[in-house]
Structure formats: structure tokens, C-alpha cells
Amino acid sequence: MPQFYAEVLRSPGPHDNSFRLLNSNDPSPSTIAWAKDIGVTATSDGDIITFSGSSPGLGVTWFPGSTSSTTYPYLIVRAKAANGGTLAVAVFNSGATMNLSFTLMTTWQTFTLPLTTGRTISSILFGNQSVAGNILLHYAYLCGNTPIQLSQKEVISGSVTRSSLGTDHAELRLNNYRGKFLNSANAFSFGDHLHIYLGQGSEPFHVYGGETEHQEPIQPNDEMIITSRGFGIALQQAVVENQPSAAPIYTNSTPLAIINDFIDNHVNNATKNGVPIATNYRISRSYAQSVGATIPLYISQFKNVWDSMRELMDLSVAQGFPGVFFVDPAENLHVVPLGAQAAANWGTDPIPATYGTTLATGVNLVTYRFPRDVKSLRNRVHYFGVSQNPGKYGAWTEQTASTWGSERLVPGTTATFSDDGSIVATGKYSVKCILTNSGSAHYGGGMFYPAGKNLGLNITALGSVYSPPLFDFYFRITQGANCKTTALGSPPSIFFATDASNRFEYNLVSDGNTAALQSILGVQGINNVTDNYWYHVLLPIGPNGGVLFNSTPVANTWHRRSILVRVSISAQTLALHHGLTSTMSGSIGKTVEVAETRAGAPLSGTTAGESSEADTFSHTTTGQALHDTRTCARSTSLTRSPRMTLH
Amino acid sequence: MREIHFFDPITKDDTALNNYAIAELKRLRNGILRGTATTPLLGDAFPEQQVQVTTQSANYSNTFLRATSIIHRFSPQGMLTEFQLSDDFTNSQPLDLWKLSNALLQIGENAIISREVYDLKTAILDPTFTPQLVPVT
Numbered sequence: 077m078p079q080f081y082a083e084v085l086r087s088p089g090p091h092d093n094s095f096r097l098l099n100s101n102d103p104s105p106s107t108i109a110w111a112k113d114i115g116v117t118a119t120s121d122g123d124i125i126t127f128s129g130s131s132p133g134l135g136v137t138w139f140p141g142s143t144s145s146t147t148y149p150y151l152i153v154r155a156k157a158a159n160g161g162t163l164a165v166a167v168f169n170s171g172a173t174m175n176l177s178f179t180l181m182t183t184w185q186t187f188t189l190p191l192t193t194g195r196t197i198s199s200i201l202f203g204n205q206s207v208a209g210n211i212l213l214h215y216a217y218l219c220g221n222t223p224i225q226l227s228q229k230e231v232i233s234g235s236v237t238r239s240s241l242g243t244d245h246a247e248l249r250l251n252n253y254r255g256k257f258l259n260s261a262n263a264f265s266f267g268d269h270l271h272i273y274l275g276q277g278s279e280p281f282h283v284y285g286g287e288t289e290h291q292e293p294i295q296p297n298d299e300m301i302i303t304s305r306g307f308g309i310a311l312q313q314a315v316v317e318n319q320p321s322a323a324p325i326y327t328n329s330t331p332l333a334i335i336n337d338f339i340d341n342h343v344n345n346a347t348k349n350g351v352p353i354a355t356n357y358r359i360s361r362s363y364a365q366s367v368g369a370t371i372p373l374y375i376s377q378f379k380n381v382w383d384s385m386r387e388l389m390d391l392s393v394a395q396g397f398p399g400v401f402f403v404d405p406a407e408n409l410h411v412v413p414l415g416a417q418a419a420a421n422w423g424t425d426p427i428p429a430t431y432g433t434t435l436a437t438g439v440n441l442v443t444y445r446f447p448r449d450v451k452s453l454r455n456r457v458h459y460f461g462v463s464q465n466p467g468k469y470g471a472w473t474e475q476t477a478s479t480w481g482s483e484r485l486v487p488g489t490t491a492t493f494s495d496d497g498s499i500v501a502t503g504k505y506s507v508k509c510i511l512t513n514s515g516s517a518h519y520g521g522g523m524f525y526p527a528g529k530n531l532g533l534n535i536t537a538l539g540s541v542y543s544p545p546l547f548d549f550y551f552r553i554t555q556g557a558n559c560k561t562t563a564l565g566s567p568p569s570i571f572f573a574t575d576a577s578n579r580f581e582y583n584l585v586s587d588g589n590t591a592a593l594q595s596i597l598g599v600q601g602i603n604n605v606t607d608n609y610w611y612h613v614l615l616p617i618g619p620n621g622g623v624l625f626n627s628t629p630v631a632n633t634w635h636r637r638s639i640l641v642r643v644s645i646s647a648q649t650l651a652l653h654h655g656l657t658s659t660m661s662g663s664i665g666k667t668v669e670v671a672e673t674r675a676g677a678p679l680s681g682t683t684a685g686e687s688s689e690a691d692t693f694s695h696t697t698t699g700q701a702l703h704d705t706r707t708c709a710r711s712t713s714l715t716r717s718p719r720m721t722l723h
Numbered sequence: 724m725r726e727i728h729f730f731d732p733i734t735k736d737d738t739a740l741n742n743y744a745i746a747e748l749k750r751l752r753n754g755i756l757r758g759t760a761t762t763p764l765l766g767d768a769f770p771e772q773q774v775q776v777t778t779q780s781a782n783y784s785n786t787f788l789r790a791t792s793i794i795h796r797f798s799p800q801g802m803l804t805e806f807q808l809s810d811d812f813t814n815s816q817p818l819d820l821w822k823l824s825n826a827l828l829q830i831g832e833n834a835i836i837s838r839e840v841y842d843l844k845t846a847i848l849d850p851t852f853t854p855q856l857v858p859v860t
Contacts, residue, residue, distance in 0.1 A: 078764045078802045233798035240770035240791055241816055274766040274795055274802065281766040283795060373736035389815035393749055394742030398815050400771045412771070417812045418787040420773045427769050434785065435760050435806065436777040442803065446758035446781045452818055454751040458728040458854065459744035467736045540851040 079280035080228055082248070083186060084288065085269040087220025089148040090140035093285060093307075093406040095120035095213075096360035099340050101332065103362050103424040111137040113203070121426045122363060123282055123406040125213045128205075132164075135203020138216055143197045145169065151189040151200065152223055154214035155180055161207030169195035184214065184279070188222050214282065215406075217269075224262050226250065232299060236272055236284045240402045241386060244306025246272060246284050252293055252300035264288060270304045271405070285405035308382075308403030310357035314343040316376035316384050319350075324376040327468040331388045331399070332366040334374055335411060338381045339364075359403065363425050364411040367399030368392030373467025385411075465533055470503035472525055477507045481527030485511075489519035501550035501610045517559070524573075535572070535618040544620040552610045560603035562587050567595070568602060572617060582615065727751065741857050748859050749813055756788070756810040757820045764802035768793045774806060791819060 085091075095108050105119035112118045113134035118127035127136050151167065157180035167174035171192070178187045191197070197218070205211055226248070234248040248270075256262050268288045273280035286306035293300050305312075316324045319341050326334045339361045346354045368391060376384040385401060392399045398414040404427075412422040412429070420429035435441050466472055475495045482491035489511055496508040513519035525531075538545045562568070564587050571581035583595040585602055592600040596613060599605060615621070729747055731740075760776065768774070773787045789812060794805040811817035 078797075080797055080802070228799060231798070233796070235797070236795040238768075238770050238793040238795075274764060274797065276764045276766055283766050371736075372738055373734070374739065375733050375735070377733045386816055387743075390746035390750075391739060391742050393813065393815050394745040398813065400815050402770050404769075414771075414789075414812060414815060415773070417789075417810070418773070420787075427772070429773060430787070431765075431768050431772040431774045431790065433765060433768075434775040434777055435762055437779065440762045440765075441776075441778060442761045442763065444758065444760040444778065444781070446756055446760075446783075446808070448754050448756050450754035452751055453754060454725045454727045454748070456724055456726040457744050457748045457751065458726065459731065459740065459747065460728065460852065461731040461740045461743070462734045463737050463740055464734045465737070537855050542851060 079273070079275040079278070080231070081184075081273040081280055082226040082231065082234075083271055084224040084226070084264045085152060085217050085219055085271070086223060086264050087148070088267075088269045089218040089220065090143050091215060091217040091269070091358075092138060092140075093215045093358075094122050094360045094362075094408050095125040096122055096362040096408060098344055098358055098360050099336075100362060101336065101364055103426070105426075107362070111139070113137070116203070122360070122404065122408045123214070126210050127202075128208065128210045130163075130203035130205045130211070132204045133166075133201075135164075135201050135205075138200045138202070140197060140200065140216075140218055143218055145191040145195040145197055146193045148197075148218035148220050149191050149193050150217075150219045150222055151176070151191055152186065152215075152217040152219050153178075153189075153202075154184055154186045155212060156182060156184045157205070157207065157209060157211045158182065159207045159209035161205055161209075163202060163206075163211060164204035165189060166201040166203070167191060167197060168199045168201070169197045171195050180211065184273075186223060186225065215271075224257075224264055230256075234272075236274070238283065238306075238402070239308075240400055241389070242382060243308040243312050243403070244284060244286060244405070246270060246286060246304045246306070248302050248304075250300045250302065251298070253298050255293065257300050257302075258291070258293060266291075270302075282405050285407065306403060306405065307357075307359070307407045310343050310355070310359050310407075311338075311381035311385070311403065311409070314338075314355065314357065314381050315378055316342045316381060317349070317378055319345070319348065325468060326371065326374040327466075327471065328370055328372060329374065330366060330370050331368040331392060332364060332411070334371070334388060335364055335385060335409075336361060338384060339409065343381055358407055360408045361411075363408050364401075365399075365413070365423060365425065367411060367413055368395050368397050373464065463538060465531075473507045474503050474505050476525070479526050479528070480507055480509070480523055481525070481529075482509070482521050482523050485521035486513065486516075486519050488513040488515045489521050490514075491521055491523060493523075499552070501552070501612070506550075506552075522571075529573075529575070539618060539620060541620045544616040545618050547615040547617045548613070549615070550610050550612050553605060553607060555602070555605075555607050560601070562600075562602045564588055570596065570615070580617070741855075744857055745859050746814070750811075750816065750818065752859075753811070755818055756808060757818060758788070758808040759820070760806045760808060762804050762806070764795065764797070765804045766795065768804065768806065774808065776808070789817070791817060 092109065095110055097107060097109050100107065105121060108118060108120045108125065110118065110125065112127070113136070115131065116127055116129045116135055118125060118136050125136065130136070151165070155163070157163070160180055160182055162177050162179050165176040165178070167176065174192055176189045178189065200216070202213070230251050232249040232251060234246065236244070236246045238244050250257060252258070257264060266288060270284065270286055270288050271282065272284035274283045275281045284306065286304045287309060288302055288304045290303040291300065292302070316338060318324060326337070339359055342348065343357050343359050344355065346352065348355060368388065371391060374388070389399050389401065399411055400414050401409065401411040403409050410425055410427065412425050415421055415429055422429040433440070477493040477495045480493050485491060490513065492510045492512070494508050495505045497505050500506045509523050511519045511521060535545055562585060567587040567590070568584045569581045570584050571579045573579040583590065585597055585605060586592050586595040586600040588600065590600070592598055596615060597605065597611065731743065735743070768790065770790055770792050772790050774790050775785050776783045776788050777785050788808040788810055790806045791809050792807040794807070796803050796805065807820065809817045809819070
């Protein structure tokens with residue numbers, strides 16, 4: 077005989093459906109959110125807590141948070157015991173402890189325990205069972221009203237849809253005789269919790285838990301249609317956005333780490349955006365497993381959590397470790413590996429990956445439709461996106477001094493790199509390079525990133541003639557009283573290189589034989605560069621970079637971030653028909669390149685009347701933003717020479 | 724050749740861009756089953772479980788299919804469970820039957836349709852982009 081039971085928990089306040097820790101990935105049954113006293117064993121399968129061994133003053137304790145018993149004057153639990161008996165409940169509060177009890181049956185029952193109003197509840201102890209054996213709780217709620225139990229007589233029909241990758245939903249058509257569910261003691265409201273239990277055996281399963289969202293009284297027939305969405309609605313309605321302590325920009329993070337942040341900071345967070353307005357969501361992530369590999373950069377730009385998680389799972393597909401997810405009726409998020417056909421294994425998840433009952437004609441298969449189609453088939457996908465390197469703005473200069481290199485140093489010159497946390501343009505640090513030469517007043521050289529020359533940035537594969545890649549950087553120099561000489565033919569420059577012999581070089585400053593506007597800064601001579609001032613440059617680079625050093629319009633708000641371009645990626649397969657194996661067609665090649673900065677050329681200039689002492693230095697940057705590149709130098713003159721290099 | 728374009732305005736790293744393109748291709752490049760099977764009430768079934776199906780006329784013999792959703796329908800006249808089934812074991816988000824509820828909830832294939840409409844509305848495309856070809860086997 078199939079079993080049906082449904083109830084509406086009205087004006088729900090603090091509650092616990094899963095008994096799981098919310099901010100943990102530990103799926104162990106013994107790791108629960110409730111406190112266990114000595115001698116008490118308690119486990120949770122994510123839906124039901126089972127405990128035994130309670131005695132006077134010892135049991136399991138729920139901490140619902142500081143809660144007003146005036147606002148929520150009812151403690152509601154759904155419980156049963158293996159052997160019956162009574163269970164004592166001690167409600168600790170701002171006044172005298174409320175000592176309550178109820179009698180358990182061996183079948184599930186919902187109990188409503190009225191509380192003394194005017195108190196502030198702190199914790200609730202369930203213990204001192206009168207009969208030994210397991211006691212099971214399905215949930216515990218503090219509510220503003222008593223629950224409604226929907227009998228089979230009142231339910232005309234209904235449906236429950238349990239979805240993967242989205243939100244469950246339920247619809248009920250009720251007998252609403254004389255407005256029973258609108259204007260009587262049975263009235264319920266939006267946001268009340270609907271639980272539905274269905275089963276083919278003697279005990280129904282918890283198939284649905286969610287919030288009521290829609291009421292529709294219908295006449296004739298005096299019926300009421302209510303619809304509800306499951307607890308997964310929390311992830312549909314929560315937007316991933318900037319938090320005071322957690323920006324939705326994830327670099328070198330695993331999908332699990334990102335999902336954990338979604339749940340902790342964007343779904344359950346009681347002070348989202350720093351505003352103390354509770355979301356009233358309590359999604360546990362005990363059953364969120366690691367699927368997929370580290371993602372260099374993931375940005376969620378005001379997407380809801382479901383959409384963001386679907387994107388992450390799409391990445392896991394491409395990585396070869398596809399994952400799937402769903403929220404169960406007890407507010408647990410499950411993230412599990414999809415698994416190959418006939419070989420699924422959900423590991424530590426308490427739900428088996430394979431359903432135990434076979435659907436078979438002549439046994440239990442009533443009807444079926446098994447259509448296959450190719451209506452949506454595509455075998456070439458053009459994906460237009462925006463690429464950024466490094467993933468996190470400023471990453472090339474955030475405590476990375478040890479990974480910068482120097483070259484072409486004037487003999488005797490020493491380049492000393494350090495991370496500077498006091499003079500920065502953006503982020504928390506800048507990379508500082510000081511050039512010194514103890515034996516001479518002549519020093520100079522180039523600095524570049526990364527020292528290993530393994531940046532792997534294929535500029536030629538990015539952008540287009542109308543939208544070249546942009547190199548975005550800040551730099552700053554300190555020349556002080558040093559000489560400020562720009563040697564003819566060796567102006568300060570910035571360069572990109574694949575190796576020592578293959579450089580793409582731009583003049584940062586023009587020398588004496590080159591017009592000022594033919595340099596990035598639009599000035600002639602290093603002496604015209606302002607000391608201790610952050611220059612911010614957006615430099616179009618690559619084969620379509622040109623020589624106009626103004627900023628180019630780009631796609632979105634992240635455009636002021638280092639090297640950023642729009643790219644077109646075409647993924648294709650030659651398989652036209654299902655069942656065929658795709659074949660390869662060409663390949664994408666990435667060349668290893670190094671973005672390098674040339675801190676001016678070793679200069680040797682003269683000024684009329686002065687000896688030819690080449691006292692110069694260089695500055696310049698590269699790699700993303702070189703926040704504060706400062707060098708010490710002396711310059712006695714400005715020497716002009718022709719040079720505008722762009723090889 | 725059947726082609727489709729996607730536009731993603733949110734900054735990614737190079738690897739992720741390739742992977743998103745691959746994911747879209749893997750989802751779309753094969754014909755797949757989008758079926759339903761109805762049984763008497765089976766209340767303990769979960770979405771995403773693999774279900775064995777045996778029915779001669781569809782040439783399934785203890786064949787594992789993927790339950791993308793479970794629908795229970797009940798009334799005093801009886802209780803039935805409908806399994807939404809797929810044979811796509813590659814994609815996290817397989818194509819699904821078109822359903823209005825999916826459209827409202829932005830799941831299933833409707834997520835893809837919504838995505839296409841969104842892309843059409845927001846795309847800033849440069850037809851001179853040089854494609855990077857990513858062959859997928």
C-alpha cells in the first residue's frame with residue numbers, strides 16, 4: 077500500500093533538517109551539528125539523526141541560536157523510537173529551564189511542544205529516554221504557528237519533481253472547502269515549509285522539502301492549488317557577488333573550494349554584503365565532493381549560485397571529471413562524480429549511485445517513451461570570450477620579487493628586487509628594483525618577468541586587428557639627483573620576447589633623435605619623466621598592436637586588467653552522426669613566450685661641457701603591472717638619438 | 724556541418740575558455756536519449772542515480788540509464804513515478820526534454836536556449852577574430 081503524508085510547517089524560524097555541520101565537507105555520519113553528551117551515540121545520514129544512550133541530563137543538544145519564544149512559541153519535531161517510550165526535552169533559555177516531554181511511537185509522528193513565551197532560547201536538550209534503543213528525529217523546528225498535516229482526503233492530486241542541477245518543485249491540489257486553507261486555523265502563508273513523504277512500502281520516504289510560493293483558490297470545486305520550490309531555491313535565489321571579505325574572483329581554486337565559498341559566503345551568510353539580514357538558508361555542504369581540477373581563473377559576475385555551479389560542472393566535463401549536483405529535501409547539497417555508464421560510484425555520499433530497483437517490462441514498467449534525436453546536434457562550436465593573464469589582477473607583482481629576473485646589466489651594476497608593501501598602485505604589493513653600481517656612477521639594465529622565461533603567453537592567438545591584446549601596467553621611477561641621460565639609440569624601452577634574440581620592443585621614452593610622441597609616454601628624454609609618480613599604461617601589443625598607445629575599448633568591467641583580449645575559440649568535431657567517434661582536425665599550438673621588461677638600455681651620454689659619463693639607469697616594467705619600479709640613478713645629461721623600435 | 728556560437732562576456736583564463744568551448748561541444752555533438760519511463764511509486768529514487776532498464780522493444784537489457792529527474796504523481800486514484808532518462812554519461816548538463824517548468828527554472832535544455840538568447844542580446848562580436856581551433860575527439 078503506497079504511503080502518503082504531507083505537512084506544512086508554518087512561520088518557520090530556526091530549524092534543522094539535516095543535522096549536518098554547514099561549513100564542513102566531512103560526510104562522516106558521526107560528524108553532526110548537534111552536541112553529544114558522554115555516553116550518547118548519535119549519527120546523521122543527512123536526513124535523520126539517530127541517537128541512543130541518553131540519560132537524565134545527557135543527550136543531544138540543538139543550538140538554534142538566540143531565539144525569541146514569543147516570535148517562535150512552538151518547538152516542532154518529527155520523531156520515532158525503535159522501542160517507544162518517552163523523551164525528555166529541556167529548553168534552556170533566559171529564564172527557568174522549560175522541561176517538556178513527549179511519548180514516542182515506533183512510527184513517525186510530528187510533535188508540537190508549546191513554549192513559554194517571553195524567553196530567549198539558547199539551546200534544547202533531547203535526552204533521558206525512558207526506554208533504551210535508537211531514537212530518530214527527522215527535523216526540529218522553532219515555529220511561529222502550529223503545523224498543518226495534509227491528509228489523503230484533502231489532497232485531490234499532486235506532484236513532486238526532483239531535479240538534478242536545479243531546484244525541486246511540488247504542486248498540490250487541495251480541497252479548499254469554504255476557504256479552509258486561507259481564512260481559518262489551517263491558513264498558511266508564503267515561505268512556510270512543505271514536507272512530503274511518499275513510499276511504496278510500510279514507511280514513506282522524505283521525497284520533498286521546500287517553501288510554499290503560490291496559492292491559487294479555484295471556484296467552482298472550491299479547490300486550492302499551491303506550488304512550492306525545494307530547498308535548492310536557496311542556490312537559485314542567491315547571487316554570487318562581492319563581499320567585504322570575499323570577492324567572487326577565484327584564482328587557482330578547485331571547484332570544491334569555489335562551491336564552499338558559494339555556500340558559506342553567498343548562500344548561508346547571515347550578514348551578506350556586511351548587512352545583517354539573515355538569508356534564512358541553511359544548506360549543508362557535507363556531501364560536496366571534489367570534482368574537477370584546479371581552475372586558474374573563475375569569475376562569477378552576479379550569476380546565481382546554480383548558474384555558477386553549472387559552469388563549474390561544465391569545466392569539469394572538459395577536464396574529464398564530470399560532476400553533477402542536487403539539493404535533497406533535507407537541505408543538503410550533493411556534488412558527486414557523474415560516473416561512466418554502469419560504473420557510477422558516489423564514494424562517501426550516503427546515497428547510492430545506482431538505484432536498486434530495475435525498471436522492467438512485465439514487472440514494474442507501466443509506460444515508456446525513449447526518443448533519440450539529433451535536433452540540437454552541433455559539431456562546431458564558436459566560443460567568443462575574454463581572456464586575461466594573469467588571472468588575478470596584479471598577480472605578477474604581488475610578492476613576486478623573487479621570480480623577476482634581470483639582464484643586460486651595465487658592468488658592475490647590481491639589480492636588487494624586493495616586494496614593497498608601502499608604495500603601491502593597486503593590490504597590496506609592488507615589485508621594486510634598485511640598480512646600484514658601487515664602482516661606477518654608470519649603471520643600468522633590464523628587468524623581466526618571469527625569471528624562468530616560461531610565461532607561455534601566445535599573444536599571436538589573441539584578439540584581432542580591431543581588438544589587439546592590451547598590456548596594462550603601472551610603473552614608477554625614482555631618479556632623484558642622479559644623472560638623467562638618455563643615450564642616442566638606447567632609449568628606455570619595454571619589450572616582449574620569446575628568447576634573447578627575438579624581442580618585440582617599444583620605446584617607453586624617446587631619445588634625442590626621435591619625436592616625443594613616438595614613445596609610449598609621449599616624452600623625449602628620461603629627464604622629462606616625472607619622479608615618484610605612478611604612470612598607468614594600456615599598451616596594445618602583438619601583431620595588431622600598432623604604435624598608438626591609447627586605450628582600446630574592451631568588453632566588460634574587467635577590461636582594465638593586465639593583458640586582456642577577446643578571443644575566438646572554435647571547438648569542433650567531425651562526427652556528424654551520433655555513435656561515431658570524432659576525429660581530430662589540426663591542432664592548437666601555444667608558443668612559450670616571455671613578457672620581458674627592458675629597463676632602459678645601458679646608457680652613455682654626454683652633455684655639452686661635461687665628461688661623457690653615462691650615468692643612467694632604467695626603469696620600466698612589464699609582466700602585468702609593475703607596481704612601483706624604482707631605481708636610483710644619476711644622470712648628467714640628456715642625449716638624443718633616433719630610435720623607435722617595434723620589431 | 725552544424726555550427727553554433729556562444730559569447731561569454733566574463734573574463735576567463737585561456738584554459739577555461741578552451742574548456743567551456745569543449746564542454747558546449749560535448750553536450751551538443753551527439754544524438755542522445757531523452758526518455759521517460761513510468762512505474763508504480765518508487766519513492767526512494769534520487770535524481771542522477773543510474774537506473775537499470777530492461778525492455779525488449781527498446782533493445783534494453785539491464786541497461787544503465789541516467790535519471791536526470793524523478794517525478795512523483797499522486798492522487799487517491801494511485802501513485803506513479805516517472806523517471807526522466809538520458810544515456811549521456813559525459814556531460815554534467817545533458818540535453819533534456821523541453822518542459823515549461825524547466826524554462827521557468829532555467830534548467831535542462833532551456834538553460835541552453837536561454838543562453839543563446841542572452842548571447843544574441845549581449846554579444847559584441849568581432850568578425851575578424853582569428854579562431855583558435857580546438858579539435859575534440
